[in-house]
Each structure stands twice: as structure tokens, then as C-alpha cells.
Amino acid sequence: MVDLGTAVLTLEMVEASQEGMKALAAALAVGITGLASGWAESSIGSAAVGATAENKDVFGMALLLTVIPETIVIFGLVVSLLILF
């Protein structure tokens, strides 16, 4: 009889698994915040382009409003850097 219920987990395997989990967590942090920023910026961006077409003096303000949500992904990037290193 072969006992399939137990598997031997060496220290190296645990460490490797932890490394993998860290990489996954970092990827999720950047990926999900990236999606969120993109989602937020898409609607602001289209409104901003519309407003700029109406009156090009508002370009500065439009650019400013468009880039506000991209802080989210920067935070994600920072968090993932802190996870990885």
C-alpha cells in the first residue's frame, strides 16, 4: 500500500512557495490597481477630451483631472515593490 495522504514538505519547498506567493501578491497589487486606474481614467478621459474640444483653454485642468486616479496604480506599484524587496 502506498500512503497518498502524506507528502513530505521540505524547507526549500516552503521557501520557494513563499517566494511564489510574494510574486503573485505583487502581481495582483499592480494588476488590480492598474485595472482600477484604467477604469476610472477612461470615463474622465473621454469627458476631458470632450471638454477640451469645446474649449481648449481647459486642457490643463482636463489633464489634471485625467491623471488624478493614476495615483491608485502608483500606490499598487509601491506596495508591490515593498512586497518584492
Add this chain to the structure above:
Amino acid sequence: MLQPKTMTRLLIVGSKEQMSSAVTELYRHHVFHITDYTDQGAEGYEGFRIGQPMAGATELSTNLISIRSIENTFDISPDAYIGIPKRHSASIREIIERDLSRIESEVSDLTAKRSGAEAQIRIYEQRIAELTPFLSIPLELGLYRGYESISVIAGKTSRDIEIPVPCEKFFAAGKGGGVLVLFFRNQDKTEVDAVLSETPFQQISIPEEEGSVRQRLDYYQSEISRLNATIADCDALLEEIKEKNGTFLAACDEALSAEVEQAEVPLRFATTDLVFVADGWVPSEEIEGLKSGLSQATGGRILVMEVDEKEEEEEHAPPVEYENPKFAKPTEAIVDIYSRPRYDELDPTLMISIIFPLFFGIILGDIAYGGILLVLALALRRMLVGDTVQRLLAVLRNASISAIFFGIVYAEAFGAHPGAIDIHLWEPIISRHLLIGSHAYYQADITVLLVFAVWFGILQMTLGRAMSVVNHYRHQHMSHVAGQIGWIALMWGVLFIIWSIAALPLMPDLTGLPAIAMGLNIAGIAGAVLVVLGLIGIARESPLELIEIPSIISHSLSYTRLAAVGLSSVAIAMVVNFIAIEMLIEPQLGELTVLGIVFVIFGILVLLLGHLLNTALGLLGGGLQSLRLQYVEFFTKFYKGGGEIYRPFGKKRELTED
């Protein structure tokens, strides 16, 4: 510096006879920003009306429109001719009278001929398209019509169709589907239609022409090539006229624009039957020159009054003209993209001119990328014209120099440390290299980099709040002054508390001080006091502001992008190097085979494209992120903007002179 040019309001009053010479003089000086007179019965302006254009304005405008339309045809702009020898305006006026109508009619004849030919070509092309399907049917075009009891139908179909009534049928299969022509008796029409409607039959119209299809097609083809030749002739003639008259047209444009502008300027003045009043602003340093010029031009028969603006209401805000040292001038374009400063607030241009390149350098920080962008900026400055473009390129040039400087600080070229190829010239002062690939040399201390970036945030936000204090103090809004000082106190209070609790790299370590009360040491208590004072200050300004408190954290952390965006660019560069050099090129170099050479070439392509992409990303990332920090985190602390741009009446003559 930090302050727009001081403006003085001038009222120029004179009799109508003096108006023309006064206007010419104002135009020549190019310093008087006219406040348009609006006919709203303002106090003291009873009986005044908006002025009428001077005599000859209509004729001048008509001529200008002719010239602009010719310029439009030739696709030339007067800016393209800057630098050619100037012409005398008197000689230009003479040429306008003599030659303009002739050139105009020549040009309009040629363009009409050209567009007529183009229209005819389109018609012929349509005919050809209609005729082509009948090319494979062996019938003369005349045979398709003229019957009393016979109907003809033609169409495109993919296959031959069986018709159950007596008929004459021609089918020709072709690549894009065959063509079917049917001759049948009129009384069978319903049956034929029924059969055809059940098949993929697409009816086409029968051309109303005579003779063989081939002949007609050849005729139209030859007509089209003849018309194309006509168009080419017209183009050549137009080009010749453009060559001959381009400089003259550009000079005419400038001279006439100047005259039209002068002739129409009374529309912005307040006038009665006898006098005119011009209201406007002049930079204070220019007043004396303008005054003496005006009195000379009019023989002293004109009144120029300086109005003390403090007596006036708010609506007469002075226009804003920057006053910055030369190196900060290009940055004015960046501030203008956001908004021109108001007359009564601090002008941040000087600060942006230092901070923007600094931040760009911190983000991009690469000797090679910086060098590429520097070369690009210098090359484009030679090639492109236009004031704003030139200014933005000058900003890019400064930013690239800063990137090269930080590249030296980081010891980084194309994302790699020179140590990777055994060059050890200097050690990075701050490293942001990553351990990617076997040539990786340093592992950056990410926390140090992030804190380094946050320091810039803390300093810039304090600077922004301090500028806000100055702005509010000038307007004697003391509750706002208290509020802004409160924000500074709150931010530094929080920092002191953090320093007293945790030791952070690059930050003062105050954890070692003895605890005094509630586990806080002296620095912690000082921080707590600052926080409380700050909260009181902010609440005095407006309790609603208190909900903004988390912005202290989020804005400081927002500056971590200086490190984070830079690191992502380093990571891309190192991955490109790894893929191209270590995975593709190096393994092949030991023993070169044919396949190996292909791999090496592919590797070089990856290297070039990867770094090209990363340079573009670095320009975008470095530029936009750095700009955003100025606009969102810095400007929102103190800057309102919305000042009126100073547009002096007149224009610098580039192509003509008196």
C-alpha cells in the same frame, strides 16, 4: 521674479483727428493692452459709443481676405518666411494695387480648372466602373435598348441562371462573380422577376452609350490621363506662382494685417462725435517711452492719464505678463497650459523651472536615455517653428540634462550599471539597479528610494503651503493664513510623531530620546502639540477642511512615484537587456552558425526596439508624472490662476518695415 510685471492703467484721450496717428504710434510701441469698451452705460461714460472703423478698413479687409485665400491655396504661412530681407511697406502697397488682382485671378482660374478636371475624372471613373462588367458580353452597347416588345435586364450573379421562358441569354463568368444579360418578351417580366428574385442576382444599370465596350473604356482611360496631365500642368503653374510671389504674399499678409488691425481698433475704444478714449494697461517701465512717443506723434495734442488702480473696482484686473529670468522663460509654457497666474498671486514659474527638470531627472535618471532625449530636443529645436513648441523643447532640453545628471548619480546607462561590463568608474550614490540577469550588479534599497522621493513631497508641499500663506497674507485673509500655517504644522507634527516612533532610512531617528509621557518622547510630544495647533488652525479656516486631512498622507505617498515609475523603467530596460543579450545574442557568439546569426540579428532588433520603447515611455512617464506632481500636489496648495493674458496692441514686424 515670482511676480508678474507691474502694470499701470492708462487712459488716452484725444480728439478724433489725432486718433489715426495715436493708433499708429500705439501699434508701433506694441505695449498697450487695450481694455475693450463695452457699451453698458458705465458711470462717467454717458454719451459714449463704441467707435467706428477708420476709413478704408473695408477695402483693406477685402484685400487681406484675397491674400489669405491665395495663401490657403498654396498652403503657405507667413511664419515660414521669417528671416528673409524686410520689404518697405510703401512698395508693398504699390504692388498690392498693381498685381494683387492679377495674381488672384490667375490663381483662381488655375484652381477652378484643376477642380473642374478632378470632377470630370470622377465622372469618367464612375462610367468605367459601370462599363467594366459588360466587357465580357459580346454585344455592342447600342443593342441593349430601343426595343418595343423586348425588355433587357442585366446583373451580377455568381452562377448561370435557368430561365423558364423564351429568352436570349448572355452569361459570362468572371473572378468577382459573373455577369448575366437577359432579353425577354415584355409579357414574361413577372416570371423572370420571380425567378431572379430567388437567386443571388444583383441588378446593375445598363450604360446609355453607343459602340463597343472596349472602345468606350479606352476612350475614358485616355480622357483621364489627359485630365491628369492638365492637373499636373495646373500644379506646376501654381507652384511657379508660389515660388515667384510667396515672399511678396507673406509680406502683404503682414502689412495688411497690421493696417486692418489699426483700422479696426476704434471698435474697442469709447468715442463721441469729437473725442475718443482708449483704456488699457501698460507695463509700468514702458510708460515714459509710450507717453513721449504719443505726444510727439500728435504734437502734444493728446492726454495720457495714469489711473491709480486701487480706486477702481475689481473688474479692471490688470493683464498678466510674466517677469522671469531667462532660464525660466520656457517654463512659462508649462504654467500657461494650466492657467496664467492672476495679477495678485505669486507666479510659480521660477520654481517649476527648477523642480520640473529635477523630478524628470529623478524619474528617468539614465545617462543614455537622457542623452538620446537631449539630442532629440536639440535637433527638433532646429527643425520646428512656433513659440510654444520651442519653449516646450527647451524645457525638454533642461529635463534631459537633469536626467543625465541623475544617471551619473544612479550610475545607470540603458538601465545597466557600467560594472555589468566590468567598467568601474564610479559607484552609484543612490542605486536603483535590480537583480535581473546574471550581469546584475547591485540590488537597490527600495525603501531608501521611496523615502528619498517622499522627502521631495514633504518639502514641495511645505513650499506650496508657504506660498499660499503669502498669497492670503497679501489679501489680509488672516483666517486663511492661519489655516495654511495649520496645514504645515499638522504635516510636520505627524512627521515628528512618526520619527519618534519608528526609525526610517534618510529620516532623523528620534526614537532614542527618553520617553516623557504616554510613551511619547520629547519629539513625539512636540509633534502632538503641532498636530493639535494645526487642527485648530485648519478648523478656524473652515471645519469642512478637516475631512481633507488624509490628503497629507496620500499626497506625500503620491511622490513615491518619483522612485516607483523610475524603477519600473529600470526594470523594463534590464529585462530588454536580459532577453536580447543574455538569452539571444551571447549563447550564439561562442560558435556562430547560420541560425545563430539570425538569432543575433533578432537579438539586436529586440535591443533596439526595447530601448526605443523604453525611451518613449521614459519621456511620457517622466514628463507626465512630474507635471502631474506640479499640477495636482503643488498647485492645488496655493495656485488659483485664471489671470488675463497680456496681449499688447500691435505686432512685431518680421517681414516689412516702414
